[in-house]
Amino acid sequence: MKKIEVISVDRIGLVGEISKVLRRVNGNIITHTANVSTDGTTALSHFIADVDLDESLDNTTLSRRLKKIRNVRQVKISDI
Numbered sequence: 001m002k003k004i005e006v007i008s009v010d011r012i013g014l015v016g017e018i019s020k021v022l023r024r025v026n027g028n029i030i031t032h033t034a035n036v037s038t039d040g041t042t043a044l045s046h047f048i049a050d051v052d053l054d055e056s057l058d059n060t061t062l063s064r065r066l067k068k069i070r071n072v073r074q075v076k077i078s079d080i
Contacts, residue, residue, distance in 0.1 A: 009071035010043040028052040
Protein backbone atom coordinates (compact mmCIF):
# COMPACT_ATOMS: atom_id res chain seq x y z
CA MET A 1 0.00 0.00 0.00
CA LYS A 2 1.23 3.50 -0.81
CA LYS A 3 0.30 7.02 0.19
CA ILE A 4 0.16 9.32 -2.83
CA GLU A 5 0.11 13.12 -2.57
CA VAL A 6 -0.42 15.31 -5.63
CA ILE A 7 -0.30 19.10 -5.50
CA SER A 8 -1.61 20.86 -8.59
CA VAL A 9 -3.30 23.98 -9.81
CA ASP A 10 -6.97 23.27 -9.12
CA ARG A 11 -9.23 22.67 -12.10
CA ILE A 12 -12.24 20.67 -13.18
CA GLY A 13 -11.41 17.04 -13.93
CA LEU A 14 -8.17 16.86 -11.95
CA VAL A 15 -9.28 14.09 -9.57
CA GLY A 16 -10.62 12.14 -12.54
CA GLU A 17 -7.26 12.34 -14.32
CA ILE A 18 -5.39 11.19 -11.21
CA SER A 19 -7.83 8.29 -10.85
CA LYS A 20 -7.34 7.39 -14.50
CA VAL A 21 -3.55 7.14 -14.06
CA LEU A 22 -4.02 4.94 -10.99
CA ARG A 23 -6.52 2.73 -12.82
CA ARG A 24 -4.07 2.25 -15.71
CA VAL A 25 -1.49 0.82 -13.30
CA ASN A 26 -4.15 -1.39 -11.66
CA GLY A 27 -4.26 0.74 -8.53
CA ASN A 28 -7.18 0.56 -6.12
CA ILE A 29 -7.91 3.75 -4.14
CA ILE A 30 -8.74 2.75 -0.56
CA THR A 31 -9.26 6.27 0.84
CA HIS A 32 -8.72 9.75 -0.50
CA THR A 33 -9.17 13.42 0.29
CA ALA A 34 -8.92 16.46 -1.93
CA ASN A 35 -8.63 19.95 -0.50
CA VAL A 36 -8.28 23.31 -2.20
CA SER A 37 -6.30 26.23 -0.81
CA THR A 38 -4.73 29.33 -2.27
CA ASP A 39 -1.15 30.53 -2.44
CA GLY A 40 -2.38 34.10 -2.68
CA THR A 41 -3.40 34.17 -6.32
CA THR A 42 -3.76 30.55 -7.44
CA ALA A 43 -6.13 27.84 -6.18
CA LEU A 44 -4.10 24.71 -5.39
CA SER A 45 -5.51 21.21 -5.04
CA HIS A 46 -3.92 18.83 -2.53
CA PHE A 47 -4.99 15.25 -3.34
CA ILE A 48 -4.01 12.52 -0.85
CA ALA A 49 -4.84 8.84 -1.30
CA ASP A 50 -4.00 5.47 0.18
CA VAL A 51 -3.69 3.18 -2.82
CA ASP A 52 -3.28 -0.57 -3.12
CA LEU A 53 -0.78 -1.12 -5.95
CA ASP A 54 1.12 -3.98 -7.52
CA GLU A 55 4.38 -4.47 -5.62
CA SER A 56 6.35 -4.50 -8.89
CA LEU A 57 5.40 -0.89 -9.72
CA ASP A 58 8.19 1.43 -8.64
CA ASN A 59 7.58 4.90 -7.22
CA THR A 60 9.61 6.64 -9.93
CA THR A 61 7.44 5.27 -12.73
CA LEU A 62 4.20 6.18 -10.98
CA SER A 63 5.50 9.64 -10.06
CA ARG A 64 6.51 10.29 -13.67
CA ARG A 65 3.04 9.33 -14.90
CA LEU A 66 1.30 11.56 -12.37
CA LYS A 67 3.59 14.50 -13.18
CA LYS A 68 2.46 14.31 -16.83
CA ILE A 69 -0.98 15.52 -15.73
CA ARG A 70 -1.43 19.17 -16.71
CA ASN A 71 -0.48 21.69 -14.00
CA VAL A 72 0.79 19.12 -11.46
CA ARG A 73 3.45 20.83 -9.36
CA GLN A 74 4.52 18.11 -6.94
CA VAL A 75 4.08 14.36 -6.38
CA LYS A 76 5.08 12.48 -3.23
CA ILE A 77 4.79 8.72 -2.91
CA SER A 78 5.56 6.74 0.24
CA ASP A 79 5.05 3.20 1.44
CA ILE A 80 2.56 2.70 4.27
